[in-house]
Amino acid sequence: MDLDAYVAEHAGEWRRLDELSSRRRRLSAAESDELVTLYQRTATHLSAVRSRSPDPALVARLSRLVLQARGALTGGPQFSWQMVARFFTTTFPLAAYRAAPWWVGVSLTFSAFSALVIWYVASDPEVAARFFPPEAVDELVNSGFAAYYTEYPAQNFFLRVWTNNAWLAAQCLASGVLILPVFYLLAVNALNVGVVGGVMIGNGGAETFFGLIIPHGLLELTAVFVAAGFGLRIGWAWIAPGPLRTRGQALAETCREGMLVALGLVPVLLISGLIEAFVTPSGLPTAMRIMIGVSAWLGFMGYVFVLGARASQAGESADLDADLREASVPVA
Template identity: 75%
Template sequence: MDLDAYVAEHAGEWRRLDQLSRRRRLSAPEADELVILYQRTATHLSAVRSRSPDPALVARLSRLVLQARSALTGGPGFSLRSVGRFFSVTFPLAVYRAAPWWLGVTAAFATLSGVLMWYVASHPEVPAMLLSEDQIDELVNSSFAGYYTEYQPQNFALQVWTNNAFLAAQCLAGGVLVLPVVYVLAVNALSLGLVGGIMIGNGRADVFFGLVTPHGLLELTAVFIAAGFGLRIGWAWIAPGPLRTRGRALGETAREGMVVALGLVLVLFISGLIEAFVTPAPVPTMVRIAIGVTAFVGFLGYVFGFGVRAAQSGESADVEERDALVPMA
């Protein structure tokens, strides 16, 4: 291909396409002209890429095609319909499809922290190696329960929300390297196992589980989902499968991870409200636990109910795949 001659032949069409795609209003003939020029320029771009891939020209034509496409289709914008789809299809489907990962994380975390609680509670010399008697006494009799009433509820809710959102973000972002997720989970399992073991070993199991259960069921589930999806992202480039390149597998899974991250913001906000307003509330322990269990079971029902339905309908949780526009030819 004689690139200079090709540019000279079609430069007028490209300029006209640029002009039309920048206008806010088009007459009917101009709209038809825009469609025709968009189709031609898309063909020109394909020809240049395959025969003489000059980087500058490819970049110029790509920009023109995208600009014209945006003029023809409009931006995605904000709509109640897109929000409804996110909560009824995209988010629950992404979480549902990743269920083997986050359920596996849940089982591993529960096993590790449970074994640690039992060991610490059964061997009082272990916490004595890490904490002084005064520190253990303060934890058991005041600081553990006092943590939930130290701040005003609204301030505490915001603090908890941002802290847990950051923890979930670490799990999602670090998933591509796998080991950071394992480290974050191990550290938190060790912390929970140690504190729980100390409380149980000192006869305060009722206080520990009475305060942790109401918010912990939903809060930890959200963190486990983030960690499971982070590991799924890491596995996507380790073992992309026979039909995908590593780049494509990583891109598709990471985009679903963004969907999960957005949805977990709301889930963690709800768990933060429960931790700030319900956990320390002066009501019977069983009432507080019942509220936490209701929120937890409701979330699982939502994820699996809507997720299964979306999967059976052949829906996609990949934002780019759903919103992609097939170029006209």
């Protein structure tokens, strides 16, 4: 393709499309028809340039024109509370429900590894000594572990744990396309839980450890497991896209669902952060604090599996609505 000749031949059409699609006043019927025609032609031009002579500057210019024209033709999506309600009652629980084999597998593996490390560290004082000197063990068991939850004012501590947990979940979700970083992040955190738990349990601090971990940990870790499981699902989408999708299509669709899952996990982590900041270190009896944490976790599990199963049986989609996805224009 002679790119200069191609640009010279169609530059007038592109300028006209830019003019029509950028007008703020309403177009006449004839101008609207012209806009549709030029939009289709320019989309075809874009496909031709991409496939035959992918000049970055020209591709960027034509992409902008196509998107601008599409916006002029279809208009932007309107916010509605109905969309928000559908997200929380259908889209998010369905996406989490369909990815359940992944994140349930992650949670079982994480728990088994953490339990193994706890048993190993708690059963042999010499193992604990490799991680902490004796004075550090005493400080951790007698005051340090519990003091972590009261070191900052509750509202500051809430924001800190919320952002930290959200960052960990985001890392697990975003790095899933590479697969191995997810296992690294989970292993580091499982090892940390296992070592601290083993030191606490091996030195008589089992009640303190479980009494402070369980209230917020069940929901908090489940949210991280969902993010990690969905991250691995994204990675698997381009390894095994299935017979009816290309790797690009499979990856794009799964990533879109992943972004929706990320949005849905924000309030979940917010709730776990509130529990960790205001319930875990509170003066409530241990049994009541644990009951609050277990109730929040059971509520989330019921929310995902009840609403998710219902949406799945109804044939709902967890992907973005069609008008929010990329346009597919046939090439003439």
